[in-house]
Amino acid sequence: MQTLFLRGPSITLRMIILVIMSIILMTADHRWQHLDTVRNTLSYLLYPVEYVVDLPIRLYYWSEETLSSHRTLLKENRQLKDLQLQSRVQLQKLDILEKENERLRQLLSATPKTTEDQLIAEIVAVDVDPYRHFIVLNKGARHGVYKGQPIIDAHGVMGQIVYVNAMSSTAMLISDVSHAIPVQIDRTGLRSVAFGTGQTDYLDLRHIPHNADIRVGDKLISSGLGERFPRNYPVALITRINRDTGETFVDVRAEPLAQLDTSREVLLVWTQNHQQPMPELEQPGETTVEEPAEEVVEQAPGEDVDGSE
Amino acid sequence: MAANNFKAATLTIFVAFMLAIMPLPEWAIEFRPDWVTLVVIYWAMALPARTGVTLAWLAGLMLDVSHGAILGQNALGLVLVIYIVHIQHQRLRVASLLQQAIVIFFLLLLKQLIVLWVSGIVGHAPHTWLYFMPCVTGALLWPWIYIIMRDIQRKLGYTTTY
Numbered sequence: 001m002q003t004l005f006l007r008g009p010s011i012t013l014r015m016i017i018l019v020i021m022s023i024i025l026m027t028a029d030h031r032w033q034h035l036d037t038v039r040n041t042l043s044y045l046l047y048p049v050e051y052v053v054d055l056p057i058r059l060y061y062w063s064e065e066t067l068s069s070h071r072t073l074l075k076e077n078r079q080l081k082d083l084q085l086q087s088r089v090q091l092q093k094l095d096i097l098e099k100e101n102e103r104l105r106q107l108l109s110a111t112p113k114t115t116e117d118q119l120i121a122e123i124v125a126v127d128v129d130p131y132r133h134f135i136v137l138n139k140g141a142r143h144g145v146y147k148g149q150p151i152i153d154a155h156g157v158m159g160q161i162v163y164v165n166a167m168s169s170t171a172m173l174i175s176d177v178s179h180a181i182p183v184q185i186d187r188t189g190l191r192s193v194a195f196g197t198g199q200t201d202y203l204d205l206r207h208i209p210h211n212a213d214i215r216v217g218d219k220l221i222s223s224g225l226g227e228r229f230p231r232n233y234p235v236a237l238i239t240r241i242n243r244d245t246g247e248t249f250v251d252v253r254a255e256p257l258a259q260l261d262t263s264r265e266v267l268l269v270w271t272q273n274h275q276q277p278m279p280e281l282e283q284p285g286e287t288t289v290e291e292p293a294e295e296v297v298e299q300a301p302g303e304d305v306d307g308s309e
Numbered sequence: 310m311a312a313n314n315f316k317a318a319t320l321t322i323f324v325a326f327m328l329a330i331m332p333l334p335e336w337a338i339e340f341r342p343d344w345v346t347l348v349v350i351y352w353a354m355a356l357p358a359r360t361g362v363t364l365a366w367l368a369g370l371m372l373d374v375s376h377g378a379i380l381g382q383n384a385l386g387l388v389l390v391i392y393i394v395h396i397q398h399q400r401l402r403v404a405s406l407l408q409q410a411i412v413i414f415f416l417l418l419l420k421q422l423i424v425l426w427v428s429g430i431v432g433h434a435p436h437t438w439l440y441f442m443p444c445v446t447g448a449l450l451w452p453w454i455y456i457i458m459r460d461i462q463r464k465l466g467y468t469t470t471y
Contacts, residue, residue, distance in 0.1 A: 025381035126330040131435035
């Protein structure tokens with residue numbers, strides 16, 4: 001225990017030093033984003049907290065799987081088999097289309113499209129800042145996750161990775177206020193950028209001129225222009241168009257197709273610039289989905305459908 | 310003895326972080342009190358010689374990491390709040406729980422304002438009054454937090470002034 005008069009630097013001095021350090025940190029983090037190592041180190045300390053918080057939910061899912069009755073499992077199995085058959089049939093069609101597409105591309109001597117590698121990640125059940133749309137995933141640098149990596153779910157693009165830790169990573173959803181994703185309208189090819197609004201149920205399309213051919217119900221797909229998201233993944237459906245002639249641009253809202261607030265599992269996608277490294281480090285078994293064209297598992301609908309532009 | 314106090318402080322801060330990221334129903338998210346700040350304030354009041362601004366700063370950095378915020382945002386807020394608690398701890402300790410709760414409200418408000426100010430500079434400040442709700446819930450919960458924390462301290466640590 002310390003005695004009364006031996007106290008190191010005074011509290012005011014320490015406070016001032018720490019305030020200055022905070023300001024330096026904030027500037028460094030915001031301006032140069034060089035603090036990933038600091039964040040990484042601190043996240044090791046946070047990992048047990050996240051683990052413990054997520055544990056009951058994981059236990060719940062686990063017990064639901066183990067304790068569900070034989071009959072339910074059989075029923076689910078049958079449903080899944082049906083679904084698999086349907087998907088397989090659709091996939092055959094896709095396969096043919098893809099082959100054809102490849103051939104046509106070769107005829108045009110365009111660059112061949114490479115397939116993307118994918119990995120299933122689970123969302124860790126923790127709530128972070130209520131005013132930001134962040135989710136925590138249970139895959140990190142050890143699984144080859146990189147900063148800026150796109151994540152999708154079964155219905156569409158969900159967001160991208162913003163912080164990578166060793167065993168987990170934080171992703172920003174497309175609905176976050178500071179997120180924007182380059183999109184194009186499936187029907188017409190009109191390009192735009194979909195901005196997050198802070199609400200999970202709609203995105204904002206800005207800078208769309210009044211004479212643009214755009215309708216409610218149009219599907220937005222990722223255009224791949226920012227070289228961050230892969231092309232042709234479904235993003236959102238246009239739900240509202242407000243043509244106020246007093247404004248310079250049309251006010252367009254689109255509802256994200258991905259289930260931003262209910263998904264439990266997401267797919268991490270490796271685009272051609274970033275190949276998924278070291279497959280031997282992956283967890284053995286079911287989580288890796290490589291060569292998506294061969295297998296029927298967890299393919300996002302609409303992927304590689306057209307490829308035409 | 311000091312090791313016990315350290316144990317108690319680590320344990321309660323760990324629990325505070327758990328409560329801070331525990332999933333809540335949609336309607337309750339905005340009302341979640343700032344558990345980490347409350348617990349650190351308690352320790353700064355109870356053990357001012359051991360828990361000072363440095364601990365507050367580290368806890369703030371951890372909060373930043375867990376929130377995906379700019380590094381230093383919560384840390385700055387916590388350091389200033391704990392500094393005030395530290396220089397006023399003797400007055401705060403003899404105050405009644407109600408008076409304490411009122412002070413806590415303003416301390417939490419100060420922290421929220423600092424965090425809001427930084428988010429504003431960075432460009433994504435939330436545009437809702439609900440943003441200040443954690444100050445209200447934190448102040449309302451303070452009497453219970455204080456009593457529970459004091460019990461924990463008595464069970465695990467030892468009561469001391471310095």
